[in-house]
Amino acid sequence: MAQMTMIQAITDAMRTELKNDENVLVFGEDVGKNGGVFRATEGLQKEFGEERVFDTPLAESGIGGLAIGLSLTGWRPVMEIQFFGFLFEVMDSVSGQAARQSFRTAGKRNAPITIRSPFGGGVATPEMHADSLEGLVAAQPGIKVVIPSTPYDAKGLLISAIQDENPVVFLEHMKLYRSFRQEVPEEEYTIPLGKADIKREGTDVTIIAYGAMVQESLKAAEALEKEGHSAEVIDLRTIQPLDVETIIASVEKTNRAIVVQEAQRQAGIAANVVAEIMERAVLSLEAPVLRVTAPDTVYPYAQGENTWLPNAADITETAKKVLNF
Amino acid sequence: MAAKKNTQFDPVNTLHEIEEKFEMFQILNEDGKIVNEEADPKMSDEELTELMERMVYTRILDQRSIALNRQGRLGFYAPTAGQEASQLASHYALEKDDFILPGYRDVPQLIFHGLPLHMAFLWSRGHYLGSDLADDLNIFPPQIIIGAQYVQAAGIALGLQKRGKKSVVMTYTGDGGTSQGDFYEGINFAGAYRSPAIFVVQNNQYAISTPRSVQTAAKTLAQKGLAAGIPSILVDGMDPLAVYAATKDARERAVNGEGPTLIETMCYRYGPHTMAGDDPTRYRTSDIDSEWEKKDPIVRFRTYLEGKKLWSEEQENAVIERAKQEIKDAIKQADQAPKQKVTDFLKIMYKGDMPYNVQEQFDIYTEKESK
Numbered sequence: 001m002a003q004m005t006m007i008q009a010i011t012d013a014m015r016t017e018l019k020n021d022e023n024v025l026v027f028g029e030d031v032g033k034n035g036g037v038f039r040a041t042e043g044l045q046k047e048f049g050e051e052r053v054f055d056t057p058l059a060e061s062g063i064g065g066l067a068i069g070l071s072l073t074g075w076r077p078v079m080e081i082q083f084f085g086f087l088f089e090v091m092d093s094v095s096g097q098a099a100r101q102s103f104r105t106a107g108k109r110n111a112p113i114t115i116r117s118p119f120g121g122g123v124a125t126p127e128m129h130a131d132s133l134e135g136l137v138a139a140q141p142g143i144k145v146v147i148p149s150t151p152y153d154a155k156g157l158l159i160s161a162i163q164d165e166n167p168v169v170f171l172e173h174m175k176l177y178r179s180f181r182q183e184v185p186e187e188e189y190t191i192p193l194g195k196a197d198i199k200r201e202g203t204d205v206t207i208i209a210y211g212a213m214v215q216e217s218l219k220a221a222e223a224l225e226k227e228g229h230s231a232e233v234i235d236l237r238t239i240q241p242l243d244v245e246t247i248i249a250s251v252e253k254t255n256r257a258i259v260v261q262e263a264q265r266q267a268g269i270a271a272n273v274v275a276e277i278m279e280r281a282v283l284s285l286e287a288p289v290l291r292v293t294a295p296d297t298v299y300p301y302a303q304g305e306n307t308w309l310p311n312a313a314d315i316t317e318t319a320k321k322v323l324n325f
Numbered sequence: 326m327a328a329k330k331n332t333q334f335d336p337v338n339t340l341h342e343i344e345e346k347f348e349m350f351q352i353l354n355e356d357g358k359i360v361n362e363e364a365d366p367k368m369s370d371e372e373l374t375e376l377m378e379r380m381v382y383t384r385i386l387d388q389r390s391i392a393l394n395r396q397g398r399l400g401f402y403a404p405t406a407g408q409e410a411s412q413l414a415s416h417y418a419l420e421k422d423d424f425i426l427p428g429y430r431d432v433p434q435l436i437f438h439g440l441p442l443h444m445a446f447l448w449s450r451g452h453y454l455g456s457d458l459a460d461d462l463n464i465f466p467p468q469i470i471i472g473a474q475y476v477q478a479a480g481i482a483l484g485l486q487k488r489g490k491k492s493v494v495m496t497y498t499g500d501g502g503t504s505q506g507d508f509y510e511g512i513n514f515a516g517a518y519r520s521p522a523i524f525v526v527q528n529n530q531y532a533i534s535t536p537r538s539v540q541t542a543a544k545t546l547a548q549k550g551l552a553a554g555i556p557s558i559l560v561d562g563m564d565p566l567a568v569y570a571a572t573k574d575a576r577e578r579a580v581n582g583e584g585p586t587l588i589e590t591m592c593y594r595y596g597p598h599t600m601a602g603d604d605p606t607r608y609r610t611s612d613i614d615s616e617w618e619k620k621d622p623i624v625r626f627r628t629y630l631e632g633k634k635l636w637s638e639e640q641e642n643a644v645i646e647r648a649k650q651e652i653k654d655a656i657k658q659a660d661q662a663p664k665q666k667v668t669d670f671l672k673i674m675y676k677g678d679m680p681y682n683v684q685e686q687f688d689i690y691t692e693k694e695s696k
Binding site for chain 1: 424453454456457458459460465466470473475476477478479480481482483484485487488494506507510511513514517670672673674675676677680681682683
């Protein structure tokens with residue numbers, strides 16, 4: 001075991017898979033010699049060579065096409081989009097092509113592509129760096145979408161993503177890259193995609209979150225405990241497909257739930273979670289399922305982040321609304 | 326005040342000088358005569374007749390496909406008549422191991438690469454079994470998103486290069502497609518990695534109703550290769566020998582590690598853009614049509630082969646009869662394909678275990694379909 005930040009755990013996952021499977025290729029803008037703009041691929045080119053870890057021209061759409069073509073010749077591409085706000089440049093390759101590769105070849109060609117990309121607010125990035133666009137890709141049949149919130153989850157989930165035979169979008173929250181360390185096993189281990197994790201057990205209200213909102217929800221749970229409320233915090237980890245079983249079991253136990261996301265209310269995936277609960281557990285509910293989200297504006301100017309991004313106080317407040325309904 | 330003439334650098338002159346260099350490469354003229362002996366690819370008699378057979382077959386396939394489409398026995402269809410040299414002579418330069426990433430008009434190349442005809446018809450109708458590709462068939466279904474095949478070709482080329490394979494990928498787009506970002510990114514990526522790709526631009530003069538001149542001020546589309554720093558060539562796309570020679574040359578350089586090539590084939594589609602209601606008389610005059618009909622690749626190749634005593638009316642009729650029979654059989658075979666079920670679609674969404682939502686819906690539709 002070693003103490004790792006999330007970014008170290010991510011590097012470690014890629015190193016592990018580059019070692020395990022000679023078909024794994026890591027590429028993107030500045031991921032080679034430079035080791036990535038966040039050092040996520042630090043040392044990998046040196047260890048595995050330019051044939052396995054390499055830079056690309058600056059063109060996201062081209063990178064997506066490169067991954068698709070490489071997958072059609074038996075490679076297992078791990079491509080990076082430098083910031084997920086640049087998704088729009090490569091939306092066709094991701095949603096229009098890779099996601100549909102199995103379907104449009106009657107299941108005869110698959111696309112074992114992992115698309116790594118940083119996103120998320122709270123670090124005062126310039127425009128189009130921090131936007132939460134997971135809702136866009138989660139809406140596309142054929143893709144799985146993974147968002148880890150801890151170093152341990154990041155490594156196990158990324159290894160699973162790389163080993164998956166289908167395209168997986170793996171979104172890395174920038175604020176979580178180095179915000180804390182955690183014990184992470186040095187050997188290979190996997191965490192199944194599509195499995196949520198109960199980060200804190202509770203009995204009065206279920207708080208369902210993902211990404212940076214998991215840490216905020218845990219803070220809110222502590223605040224609620226001081227007021228005598230026991231909150232259960234579920235970290236979705238995979239937002240497409242959802243772990244409906246874990247969500248429903250928790251709601252049936254607590255009878256109350258809120259869904260927390262950093263994305264705007266009209267975006268993200270919170271509405272999906274609410275709908276699943278309504279369809280499957282409405283008779284267990286003592287109160288409506290409420291959402292904690294950002295306002296429906298464009299992602300804020302950097303200096304406006306603090307007032308715009310949802311945080312632990314917003315979560316506590318919404319949880320209390322549900323508890324006192 | 327007139328702009329001051331820069332004596333060091335004259336951008337207008339530079340442009341003209343570059344453009345003048347892209348002369349049209351031709352071997353067989355409209356009268357079926359060799360006009361460029363030096364460049365003659367010297368195909369064997371068998372190769373020459375086989376290529377002619379494929380071109381005639383494809384012309385019949387086009388005629389029959391249009392008729393079958395009108396009868397409602399085919400769905401989406403993009404006519405190919407006029408482009409036989411561009412499509413089939415370029416494909417003829419490939420080997421079985423080479424990959425093809427076609428656009429939506431490039432079904433003939435797939436058929437001669439090994440896609441069974443009835444599957445091409447199923448693809449036209451919109452049936453998943455039309456894309457049920459054999460494992461060793463190095464093709465991808467026709468690409469509907471114009472330009473996407475170009476960036477993907479760059480990926481296949483890199484994949485082949487990394488495997489040390491002596492094979493290439495060839496991809497096709499039209500004149501309109503050269504305006505896409507993916508067109509440029511594709512040729513630029515392949516250039517940067519010097520990977521074995523052949524990019525073909527079939528300049529059939531119109532993108533639906535938009536003439537080539539509206540796409541770009543560039544005098545040729547071939548010169549767009551300059552932006553990627555890759556070799557490019559403008560070819561008479563109605564001349565099978567020139568198309569074959571240019572592709573063969575590009576393939577050779579690609580497998581020798583010399584990188585990609587861009588080939589513009591100057592050609593024409595005699596029919597509409599697709600059979601989905603496009604009416605070429607709205608944007609094309611009969612003068613232009615008849616001017617291009619004089620350049621018909623089949624006519625000039627026939628004259629050439631007849632001169633060499635390699636082709637006769639009997640031979641041509643035999644190909645026509647064979648084509649008609651095979652088309653009839655293939656349509657029958659396509660008719661026998663089972664009706665598509667939602668469970669079929671759910672099954673081919675993911676490799677491996679179904680995600681919970683797909684599994685749940687699979688169970689629901691299995692129940693529905695059993696009733």
